[in-house]
Amino acid sequence: MSLFPTYKRFPLTIVSGSGTTVIDNKGKEYLDFVSGIGVCNLGHRPPHVQKALEEQLHNVWHVSNLYQIPIQNEAAELLTSTTNLDYVFFCNSGAEANEAAIKLARKHTFKEKILTFKQSFHGRTFATMSASGQEKVHQGFGTLLPTFEYLPYNDTKAVQDVQDDQVAAIMVEVIQGEGGVIQGNKEFMEAIEQKCRELGALFIIDEVQTGIGRTGKAFAYQHFGLDPDIITSAKGLGSGFPVGAMIGKEKLAETFSAGTHGSTFGGNPLASAAIKATLEVIFKPDFLQSVMEKGYFFQELLNEKIGSLSVVKEIRGHGLMTGIAIHTEALPVIDELRDHHLLAVPAGPFVVRLLPPLNVSYQEMKRAVEILAEVLDQITDKTINSD
Known part of the structure; x- marks a missing residue:
């Protein structure tokens, strides 16, 4: 590779995307809750x-x-x-x-x-x-x-x-x-x-x-x-x-x-x-109002489904900018989420960051929280069993 190693890249090559969904070079589909780190606010190829x-x-x-x-x-x-x-x-x-x-x-x-x-x-x-x-x-x-x-x-x-x-x-x-x-x-x-x-x-x-x-x-x-x-x-x-x-x-x-x-x-x-x-x-008022409503829904759903897990320290953020502070390193969790077809990024060593497109559907948010709950619950079980 002829590139300076300035990025610690994940083992993922995205070849196409539409809305909240991206597809890698092996044909696997992912829910993209990274959005290019808050860039693709209207999803891919709006x-x-x-x-x-x-x-x-x-x-x-x-x-x-x-x-x-x-x-x-x-x-x-x-x-x-x-x-x-x-x-x-x-x-x-x-x-x-x-x-x-x-x-x-x-x-x-x-x-x-x-x-x-x-x-x-x-x-x-x-x-x-x-x-x-x-x-x-x-x-x-x-x-x-x-x-x-x-x-x-x-x-x-x-x-x-x-x-x-x-x-x-x-x-x-x-x-x-x-x-x-x-x-x-x-x-x-x-x-x-x-x-x-x-x-x-x-x-x-x-x-x-x-x-x-x-x-x-x-x-x-x-x-x-x-x-x-x-x-x-x-x-x-x-x-x-x-x-x-x-x-x-x-x-x-x-x-x-x-x-x-x-x-x-x-x-x-x-x-x-x-x-x-x-x-x-x-910038249309109705669109911004929908982001506000989705943000409230997403935060409430996260608190309901993962807030009580022992590995979760705090859920924070506003609108569709969310950080999940955890009691373990974030990168292994992000790797596991990717294996479950959900893309997330860290925000420091102990925070999982979620930045979905602003036009994400309620069904996509529910699916993302299901994956988060499954992955974080497994980590909670491992922590308990190791003690």
Whole structure:
């Protein structure tokens, strides 16, 4: 194999997919509750998005951002229409969106320090790696950028105690995805917003995994009635097409003037077609309401069927973003789930993460919980028998 070994790959080769179902190169079918790690929010090959991409393929694939791209503006208007924000910068990934947010915050405030949180994850570029509050992400890369500091997550007092007029921004995830599916509480989030106003800092919310309907709102911060200056988005934004976006308030527009930032491929016609078609489906109020209802159903079913098992420590999450904290290592459980034709991923060493497509059926959720119950019950029995 001619690839750098940067990924610890599962022994699975997916060759086709439709909706919530994928098929491997041996003809086996799986329920996909990974969705490309929260990317395929409409499942695999959603018809509306596929049609939009096929139409765009027959027109033009790429033009420089030095030219007018009407469909790019249409995609941007869909993003801003569901938020309190006004302008969009398109790029290719969540890490790039967070890079743009970091650059914009520093340039706008003329300050350098950015506060993030322990166990956070914001990307793998040098700046976003430095912003991430996880030691395993930092290891081996030498001295990180010194302008990031990490506060404990969900610690309201730690935020309130900050007294530093050199803070350019505080950046936070509403739910820490890679950190274990840990949800921020309302008091904590409100304290961050208040501290940003007090310090003249920008309030940045990383919605790379939680946004685009994943929690039943267009963006997860909307559950708390927050008023961020910047949000970042990627993953579910393009239904599998590589896209990212930084969305900010009008007051920031002059700071990101011509020549201050850019992206060759960001928001090109193909990317914009994927974004527009995706948002046309997900941002409909009825669709978001259905995600909310499915999320409640899924959480209740999980608590009913596996919540009392001795191997299960906690079931957490919001909408269709779920983490099952267990008393044993997650990877062997995920391997066993795959053998039972259910795909899941870890969120840290002891959390099984489930991110089904937002249009998953109730029957598919029931089947997934049946498989989880069977696998986790076996682990419980083994633990009891070994004691």
